[in-house]
Amino acid sequence: MGSNWLIAQAVVLEIAGIVGLASPLPSEAQLLAYLAGHAIACALLAVVLLRLLPKRYQGSPRRAALFLFSLQFAIPLIGSIGVALGVLLALYLPRSEREVPWQEIAIPELPYKPIDMSLQMVYSQGGLRQILREASDPEKRLKALLSTRQMQDRDAVQILREALRDKVDDVRLLAYSMLEQKEKALTHRANRLQQALTSATDEQTPRLQRRLAQAWWEMGYLGLAQGGLRIHYLKSAQAMLQRLIQRRPQHNDWRLLGRVELELGNLETAREAFHTALDKGAPDDLIRPYLAEVAFHTRDLDQVRAELAACSPNSQNSGIRSLVQAWL
Numbered sequence: 142m143g144s145n146w147l148i149a150q151a152v153v154l155e156i157a158g159i160v161g162l163a164s165p166l167p168s169e170a171q172l173l174a175y176l177a178g179h180a181i182a183c184a185l186l187a188v189v190l191l192r193l194l195p196k197r198y199q200g201s202p203r204r205a206a207l208f209l210f211s212l213q214f215a216i217p218l219i220g221s222i223g224v225a226l227g228v229l230l231a232l233y234l235p236r237s238e239r240e241v242p243w244q245e246i247a248i249p250e251l252p253y254k255p256i257d258m259s260l261q262m263v264y265s266q267g268g269l270r271q272i273l274r275e276a277s278d279p280e281k282r283l284k285a286l287l288s289t290r291q292m293q294d295r296d297a298v299q300i301l302r303e304a305l306r307d308k309v310d311d312v313r314l315l316a317y318s319m320l321e322q323k324e325k326a327l328t329h330r331a332n333r334l335q336q337a338l339t340s341a342t343d344e345q346t347p348r349l350q351r352r353l354a355q356a357w358w359e360m361g362y363l364g365l366a367q368g369g370l371r372i373h374y375l376k377s378a379q380a381m382l383q384r385l386i387q388r389r390p391q392h393n394d395w396r397l398l399g400r401v402e403l404e405l406g407n408l409e410t411a412r413e414a415f416h417t418a419l420d421k422g423a424p425d426d427l428i429r430p431y432l433a434e435v436a437f438h439t440r441d442l443d444q445v446r447a448e449l450a451a452c453s454p455n456s457q458n459s460g461i462r463s464l465v466q467a468w469l
């Protein structure tokens with residue numbers, strides 16, 4: 142059936158519907174007569190418009206026909222004209238250039254950029270301290286602080302704490318920020334482990350206790366906590382390790398307990414813990430330097446030499462090699 146013939150029928154039906162609406166029939170009959178004529182006219186015009194759609198929109202003819210019918214039926218009289226002009230013209234004559242709703246700008250230069258660590262100069266601890274104390278340029282002191290990221294945490298924390306006394310605000314603020322980041326990371330780890338312990342199984346508990354004791358030990362050992370708070374963390378680690386070694390001890394638990402006792406000044410208890418670690422199978426190179434430290438604190442220098450003599454002179458640990466070479 143030709144499109145012109147369908148259009149003519151649709152026009153006649155629309156006119157018939159309007160005539161029915163103006164007839165002397167009851168109001169319900171008037172409305173029913175109009176809606177029937179309007180619906181059939183919309184269906185016929187939807188078929189016509191469906192043929193006029195671009196081919197890429199004719200893949201789902203039922204959905205397209207339902208869409209066109211709904212638009213025309215919802216807007217009597219001018220709905221079909223609006224669909225023909227608005228939809229078809231928009232499909233056949235799309236906008237050649239779309240308006241971009243954003244503006245592209247170049248990446249701004251930021252005051253601080255991520256550091257390429259491979260290009261950074263490696264400073265020694267003494268060199269950084271000297272720069273912080275004697276360099277007159279604040280930028281140089283700031284770079285020295287950033288270089289502490291390449292150092293072990295304990296050494297870095299000591300330098301950062303010295304920088305808190307710098308006369309320039311930027312240096313002090315950067316040192317404070319770096320210290321706070323380290324402290325927050327450890328505190329968050331400890332809180333997360335404490336929470337996990339509340340719901341841990343019997344199998345998981347020793348592992349979580351071991352990690353929690355290590356977190357508390359680092360808080361005290363690294364110097365992030367000072368004064369009474371430091372003692373609190375060390376005693377918390379001590380209590381956790383004592384509970385741990387009563388259940389499922391490892392020689393590393395005894396070694397860490399010895400280090401905690403040594404840090405608290407309990408030399409005899411520390412010595413016993415280190416000897417127990419040796420009995421449990423800990424390597425001499427791992428324990429003997431701590432026993433030498435205990436002997437040094439008690440001023441037993443012969444014992445210091447005896448403990449270091451038990452260490453391997455070819456140890457992989459450069460610190461132990463230096464100790465052995467210095468004392469023997």
